[in-house]
Amino acid sequence: MRVWMTIIAAGLQAAVLAYMAGEREAVLAHGAEIWLRTVPVDPRDLFRGDYVRLRYEASTVPRERWAESLARRGTPRRGRRVYALLTAPDEDGLSEVRLLTDERPEEPPFLRGRIEHADSTTASVRYGIEAYFVQQGAGLALERQGNREGIRVPLEMALAVGTNGIAVLRGHRPCPLGLGIELERRAAAPNRPETMTGLVTLRLMNASDRPLAVVDPPGGRAFRLCPESQWQTNPWLWVHRDAPPPPVTDGDVRVLTPGETRTVRIDLNDPAWFVEAPGGHGPRPVTGIEDWNARFRLVYEPPSRTACAGLRDAALIWHGRLPSSPFHGRQSVD
Amino acid sequence: MSMPVRRLHAESERWVREGILSSEQAERIRGLYPASRPSRPWATLVFCGLGAVIVGLGVTLLFAYNWRAMPKAAKLATVFLGLGAAHAGGLYLFHRRPRYRALGEALTVGGTMLFGAGIWLVAQVYHIEEHFPTAFLVWGSGAFLLAWAMPSVFQALVSMAALCVWAGSESAGFDTPMHAAVPLLAAGFLPLAYRERSRVLLVCLLAAVGVALASVSAACSQGPVPFLALLALSVLALAAGWLHEGAALFPESAMWYRGLGFTAYLVLVFVLSFGEIAEDLFRELQRHQPWPAPALAYAAAPMALALAAWAALGARQLRAPPERRAAMPPDLWMAPLAMAAAYALAFLGPGGSGLPVAVPFNLILLAHAVSAMAQGARRGEVRAVAVGCVLLIALTAARYTDLFESLLARGAAFLVVGTSLFVEGFLYARGKRLKRGAPCASG
Numbered sequence: 001m002r003v004w005m006t007i008i009a010a011g012l013q014a015a016v017l018a019y020m021a022g023e024r025e026a027v028l029a030h031g032a033e034i035w036l037r038t039v040p041v042d043p044r045d046l047f048r049g050d051y052v053r054l055r056y057e058a059s060t061v062p063r064e065r066w067a068e069s070l071a072r073r074g075t076p077r078r079g080r081r082v083y084a085l086l087t088a089p090d091e092d093g094l095s096e097v098r099l100l101t102d103e104r105p106e107e108p109p110f111l112r113g114r115i116e117h118a119d120s121t122t123a124s125v126r127y128g129i130e131a132y133f134v135q136q137g138a139g140l141a142l143e144r145q146g147n148r149e150g151i152r153v154p155l156e157m158a159l160a161v162g163t164n165g166i167a168v169l170r171g172h173r174p175c176p177l178g179l180g181i182e183l184e185r186r187a188a189a190p191n192r193p194e195t196m197t198g199l200v201t202l203r204l205m206n207a208s209d210r211p212l213a214v215v216d217p218p219g220g221r222a223f224r225l226c227p228e229s230q231w232q233t234n235p236w237l238w239v240h241r242d243a244p245p246p247p248v249t250d251g252d253v254r255v256l257t258p259g260e261t262r263t264v265r266i267d268l269n270d271p272a273w274f275v276e277a278p279g280g281h282g283p284r285p286v287t288g289i290e291d292w293n294a295r296f297r298l299v300y301e302p303p304s305r306t307a308c309a310g311l312r313d314a315a316l317i318w319h320g321r322l323p324s325s326p327f328h329g330r331q332s333v334d
Numbered sequence: 335m336s337m338p339v340r341r342l343h344a345e346s347e348r349w350v351r352e353g354i355l356s357s358e359q360a361e362r363i364r365g366l367y368p369a370s371r372p373s374r375p376w377a378t379l380v381f382c383g384l385g386a387v388i389v390g391l392g393v394t395l396l397f398a399y400n401w402r403a404m405p406k407a408a409k410l411a412t413v414f415l416g417l418g419a420a421h422a423g424g425l426y427l428f429h430r431r432p433r434y435r436a437l438g439e440a441l442t443v444g445g446t447m448l449f450g451a452g453i454w455l456v457a458q459v460y461h462i463e464e465h466f467p468t469a470f471l472v473w474g475s476g477a478f479l480l481a482w483a484m485p486s487v488f489q490a491l492v493s494m495a496a497l498c499v500w501a502g503s504e505s506a507g508f509d510t511p512m513h514a515a516v517p518l519l520a521a522g523f524l525p526l527a528y529r530e531r532s533r534v535l536l537v538c539l540l541a542a543v544g545v546a547l548a549s550v551s552a553a554c555s556q557g558p559v560p561f562l563a564l565l566a567l568s569v570l571a572l573a574a575g576w577l578h579e580g581a582a583l584f585p586e587s588a589m590w591y592r593g594l595g596f597t598a599y600l601v602l603v604f605v606l607s608f609g610e611i612a613e614d615l616f617r618e619l620q621r622h623q624p625w626p627a628p629a630l631a632y633a634a635a636p637m638a639l640a641l642a643a644w645a646a647l648g649a650r651q652l653r654a655p656p657e658r659r660a661a662m663p664p665d666l667w668m669a670p671l672a673m674a675a676a677y678a679l680a681f682l683g684p685g686g687s688g689l690p691v692a693v694p695f696n697l698i699l700l701a702h703a704v705s706a707m708a709q710g711a712r713r714g715e716v717r718a719v720a721v722g723c724v725l726l727i728a729l730t731a732a733r734y735t736d737l738f739e740s741l742l743a744r745g746a747a748f749l750v751v752g753t754s755l756f757v758e759g760f761l762y763a764r765g766k767r768l769k770r771g772a773p774c775a776s777g
Contacts, residue, residue: 002483003429009479010421010442013449014414016472017456021410024460051458079465079510114465131463169461 027168031160032109034086035093037175038155039323052132052142054157057321058084058097058111059130061123067101076102076118082125083165084111092176094156094320100125104165112165119233129159129167142172151180151261152325153207176208179300181324198269198287202298202324206256213316215302217252220266221245222302225273225286228295228326235277236286236294245303250312266298289329297323339367382437383488386420386444390451406459413452420445428484443488446477450496467507470500478522487532490523494542501546505553511628513554515546528584536587540571540594547632555629557618558680565602566636569673571595573643576662577650596666600702600725603672606695607732613691616684637677644670665705672698699729707758714766723755 036056061084063071070076082102086095086109095109100123113127134142146153158170180203185194202223206212215222222245225238254262266273274283275296286296300322308314346360355363393416420441427438450473456462457469474496481490501515519542527535544567548560575592578585606612619625644667651662675694684691706722709715730751734744 003425005483006425006429006480009476009483010425010445012479013421013446013476014417016476017413017417017449017452020453020456020462021460024456024462079508126463128462128464132461133458 023162023166024168027162027166028160028170031162031168033093033170034089034095034109034159034161035156036159037094037320038157052134052155054130054132054155056127056129056157057323058086058095058127059116059125061097061100061125063121063123065097065100066123067099067103070100070102073102075120076115076123078115078117080115082113082115082123084113084125084127086110090319092156092320108163108165109161110165111161111167121233127167129157129169132157132169132172145174148178148205148207149180150182151178151203151205151207153178153205154322174207175320175322176206176212177214177300177318177320177322178205178207179203179322179324180205181298181327183327196287196329198267198285200266200268200298202264202266202300203261204256204264204300204322205261206258209258211255211257211316212318213253213255213313214262214300215248215252215308215317216254216262216264217246217248219270219272220264222300223264223266223298224301225275226297226299226323227275228297234291234294234296235279236275236289236291236296237277239274239276239283240272245301245307248303248308248311253308253311253313253317255313255316286329292328295326295328297326299323342367382440383443386440387447390444390447393448393451409455409459413448413455417445417448417452420448425484439484439486439488442480442484442486443492446473446480446489446492449473449476465508467500467503470496470503474500481523481526485526485530487526487530487535490526490535491538494519494523494538498542498545502549505549509553511550511553513550513628515550516543519543519546527587531584531586533586533590537590537594540591543567544598547636551629551632555622555626555632557622558615559619559629559633561602561605561615562633562677562680563636564598565673565676566633566640568595568598568602569669570636570640570643572599572666572669573640573647576647576666577643596669599669599672600699603695603699604728604732606672606676607692607699607729609690609692609736611692612679612695613684616679616691619680620683633677633680637673640673641670663705663709665701668698668701696729696733699725703729707754711758711761711765714762714769716762719758719762723758726751726754 036058038054039057039059070082076082080102082100083105084097085099085101085105087098089095097111111127113125116124116126118124142155146155154175155172156175157172159167160170161167182201182203184197184199184201186197187194202220204214204216224241227234227236227238256262268287269285271283274285275289276283286294302308302317302319305314305317305319308317308319311317343364346355346364349355350357350360393412424438424441424443424445427434427441429438431438450469453469453473457464474493477489477493477496480486481493497515497519501512504510504512519539523535523539523542526532527539544564547563547567551560551563571591572595575588575590575595578588578591581588606615622629672695679691703722703725706718706725708722710718710720710722730747733747
């Protein structure tokens with residue numbers, strides 16, 4: 001009897017491992033394939049030894065995409081199980097989160113995750129796919145691929161998603177477009193620390209192996225200034241956050257050959273790039289904000305396919321959403 | 335068989351030969367001190383087990399290199415084959431080859447280590463980045479099943495370590511108190527320790543329960559609740575030690591309960607002897623009213639158990655005839671009083687500030703020191719003398735900085751302590767002489 005008990009106990013250990021592997025194999029074999037784009041993360045944490053730490057655009061879900069059942073219970077508690085319903089894949093196979101709910105959906109595809117942290121405006125979700133293990137030394141190649149002369153080229157991850165929302169990483173590819181950001185600094189006087197002047201240089205690079213077109217209307221209006229919270233809610237909002245994108249002409253479209261870069265300059269001291277906050281804080285430049293929590297990203301977001309339909313190089317235009325590395329008014333790029 | 339018991343058995347035969355005792359009397363004496371169970375071959379277990387652990391780590395590192403040349407199926411097959419081979423070989427030796435039982439147990443521990451490595455390796459193969467404390471829970475549970483099925487103390491130790499890491503990482507890393515951790519550890523491993531009469535397992539379990547209690551109570555409460563809970567646990571262990579003295583069930587545990595309990599109790603009361611620390615601790619709880627229910631539970635439960643244990647001990651002492659009472663030093667009865675004082679000051683407020691708050695605990699420590707020194711001197715017991723002297727010196731050194739402010743006071747204190755130690759040495763030597771020269775009791 002005791003012998004059988006020990007055999008069963010030892011067998012259960014093997015059964016646990018078999019279940020873990022079998023569940024993931026089933027997802028890989030029968031799950032729906034989707035692509036998710038990663039967002040730039042702090043380069044100090046990008047690689048930890050032999051694995052790549054990943055963070056997705058789908059990891060941060062604004063409140064307007066919360067389901068009512070989630071929103072009405074106040075700020076979601078850390079560790080709470082949630083489900084992210086996904087949009088249909090676009091041309092590049094990329095999906096985004098269209099709704100975050102705490103009730104298990106009936107129709108896939110959706111991702112199962114847990115709340116990492118949340119405030120009144122944003123929920124950060126972990127889906128169990130935030131680590132990508134690579135062979136020792138292979139991480140360096142990925143790092144070079146993801147950061148070319150200061151231009152961040154995000155990874156796009158291929159996932160197999162099961163009917164229960166469990167996702168398994170299958171592969172990766174680089175995003176066709178990369179974005180680099182530089183903040184100009186200048187010392188106000190000799191022996192004084194450098195401060196941000198407000199001039200921002202953005203570089204869009206064709207990271208693919210085929211011609212790619214970007215949209216660059218005057219004033220850098222293909223970019224949007226988006227707030228980001230770090231420890232507390234960032235109350236500062238771009239004054240033109242609700243403005244529709246400007247109409248574009250053939251003259252605003254630039255075709256880039258593989259490896260070619262397009263430079264866009266933005267002056268954050270221009271009132272068009274001011275930010276405002278509730279509670280009597282009138283419009284002001286980002287450089288005038290001293291709150292360390294007030295972080296921003298400049299997001300390249302070209303007009304929709306419909307808006308570009310009549311343009312000469314419409315077929316080459318990359319339609320996606322590409323955020324820069326975060327920065328804040330205290331002169332740093334994180 | 336321990337050395338004193340072995341010697342007693344040998345000497346009893348000599349006494350019978352020399353006519354000092356009859357054979358029946360010698361048999362009755364030997365019956366009072368039976369030969370203990372065969373002890374575990376710890377050397378084999380430790381070295382083989384350590385080797386198994388390091389092999390498991392080596393396998394983990396090899397896979398962590400993540401050989402691209404090794405297909406996924408090969409990696410998984412290596413994990414399963416390694417796990418199967420270790421457990422199969424280990425269980426065969428454990429159950430079918432009594433001579434190699436220890437080796438078999440060590441192999442199964444290696445298998446359990448491979449199970450833990452396998453969890454991480456499967457996660458690596460499939461790029462799983464889930465809630466990592468769960469991996470320790472699964473690992474510990476796997477070891478727990480084998481610990482009971484075999485039974486195996488070594489598996490139990492691995493399981494306890496993994497479960498402690500689970501509870502601690504949930505509390506510290508995710509602010510999620512695992513309320514099941516302490517009862518799980520106690521209910522899961524205490525019966526096994528008693529069943530196997532394993533002092534190693536008991537000692538490790540007491541330490542694990544203390545760690546889990548402190549980490550879980552810290553995650554769901556503020557202020558001194560973890561401190562109070564540990565103090566109550568130490569007082570409970572002290573009572574448990576005396577309750578097991580001479581008991582039929584696991585009497586070998588008495589010394590370990592007492593040793594761990596008294597040591598932890600002295601350390602914690604020593605902390606409370608510092609006025610500012612005591613005041614901060616006691617005021618902290620007042621600042622966080624109303625007290626959440628989990629905090630009250632973690633404070634109240636160990637205290638209730640400790641008071642019940644001391645009540646049972648007191649009842650047993652009163653019921654037993656004087657010649658059969660456990661030789662408990664009277665000063666130990668201050669332990670539950672110290673616990674009650676700490677709880678009262680924490681929940682009712684210190685009512686003062688600085689050193690006066692800590693006066694009761696200083697007096698208690700002084701009483702323990704004097705009592706240990708007196709007992710050691712009277713009985714010629716060097717251990718009691720050492721404990722008493724160290725405690726007195728530590729208390730004096732601690733008060734050097736906050737009580738004895740003037741050189742006169744410091745000088746006087748040193749004179750008193752030095753004289754006490756001198757006299758203690760003399761009394762101890764006399765006590766030991768008397769103990770050696772005391773006539774043997776005749777049959």
